[in-house]
Amino acid sequence: MAVVPQKLIDRQQNYRAFSQVVDVPRGQYWTLEAKKIDSQLTEEGYQATAAGYWYLPREIKEYDTLNGRHFVANYKYKHIVYHYNLIQRFVQPKAVCEIGGGCGHLAGLFAINNDSCVAVIDLPEMIRVAASFLFYLFPKEDKKVLLPNERNGKATTADIEFFLPTQIEELKDRKFDLCINIDSFMEMSTEEVDKYFRFINEHTNIGGHFFCCNREEKDTKFVDYPWDKYGQWEDVYFEKCKHSIHVPFLERMRKKHA
Numbered sequence: 428m429a430v431v432p433q434k435l436i437d438r439q440q441n442y443r444a445f446s447q448v449v450d451v452p453r454g455q456y457w458t459l460e461a462k463k464i465d466s467q468l469t470e471e472g473y474q475a476t477a478a479g480y481w482y483l484p485r486e487i488k489e490y491d492t493l494n495g496r497h498f499v500a501n502y503k504y505k506h507i508v509y510h511y512n513l514i515q516r517f518v519q520p521k522a523v524c525e526i527g528g529g530c531g532h533l534a535g536l537f538a539i540n541n542d543s544c545v546a547v548i549d550l551p552e553m554i555r556v557a558a559s560f561l562f563y564l565f566p567k568e569d570k571k572v573l574l575p576n577e578r579n580g581k582a583t584t585a586d587i588e589f590f591l592p593t594q595i596e597e598l599k600d601r602k603f604d605l606c607i608n609i610d611s612f613m614e615m616s617t618e619e620v621d622k623y624f625r626f627i628n629e630h631t632n633i634g635g636h637f638f639c640c641n642r643e644e645k646d647t648k649f650v651d652y653p654w655d656k657y658g659q660w661e662d663v664y665f666e667k668c669k670h671s672i673h674v675p676f677l678e679r680m681r682k683k684h685a
């Protein structure tokens with residue numbers, strides 16, 4: 428029996444075609460890495476192609492269920508569940524912005540468990556993967572997902588909305604209770620990280636939060652992020668990540684002041 432309706436398969440395919448012709452600026456790491464990322468959606472479910480990396484089925488070991496849907500719970504998913512639970516200790520947000528959302532696990536968790544609206548900013552290739560996963564998760568569209576080629580410049584609402592880095596101007600009137608970056612500032616250029624810190628400061632409500640977990644050092648260093656360049660923030664949590672035991676990661680939750 429088909430588990431994903433044809434109209435969602437068509438939407439993923441339309442987006443995939445769109446994503447093959449858009450160009451967005453990206454750092455050196457993702458200029459190479461993005462070429463390996465792809466995903467297809469079929470009526471049986473989602474697949475990562477051979478180039479689809481380890482976000483989806485490479486480490487097939489365990490499964491989990493969300494919204495009644497069975498899927499591979501690889502290391503990356505567990506990393507996200509750990510962070511989802513950590514974030515819940517500080518904030519139960521209604522409006523969330525995630526920068527570099529990967530395959531959409533965290534957006535799905537917030538939409539299902541917190542009834543949050545989530546704006547995800549990501550590269551075109553990765554949004555193909557996230558679209559496949561989320562259409563598989565919500566085949567009845569009980570949570571609405573909107574892709575970067577589907578807004579046509581019009582103001583719209585959805586539970587999970589995707590934006591390319593070149594579309595963040597479309598978020599100019601939005602404010603969030605929580606902004607998140609997990610495992611992705613570490614792979615951007617210094618200029619991209621700076622741009623997103625300014626964006627986070629401009630788009631977080633007073634009293635809202637910013638959660639960041641990244642490697643201490645990869646393409647960028649955690650300590651070098653422009654923590655105090657934009658706005659007034661206080662730390663409410665700052666620790667070594669307890670989930671990433673092989674490579675040192677830091678995790679930091681900040682709260683925005685007036």
Ligand SMILES: C[S@@+](CC[C@H](N)C(=O)[O-])C[C@H]1O[C@@H](n2cnc3c(N)ncnc32)[C@H](O)[C@@H]1O
Binds near residue numbers: 550609619
């Ligand atoms: C290692 S993955 C982490 C994904 C997810 N946060 C997780 O932990 O599973 C890095 C993510 O950052 C995204 N990314 C890289 N450069 C970006 C940019 N300039 N703007 C937005 N997202 C970017 C990648 O496409 C990818 O989704």
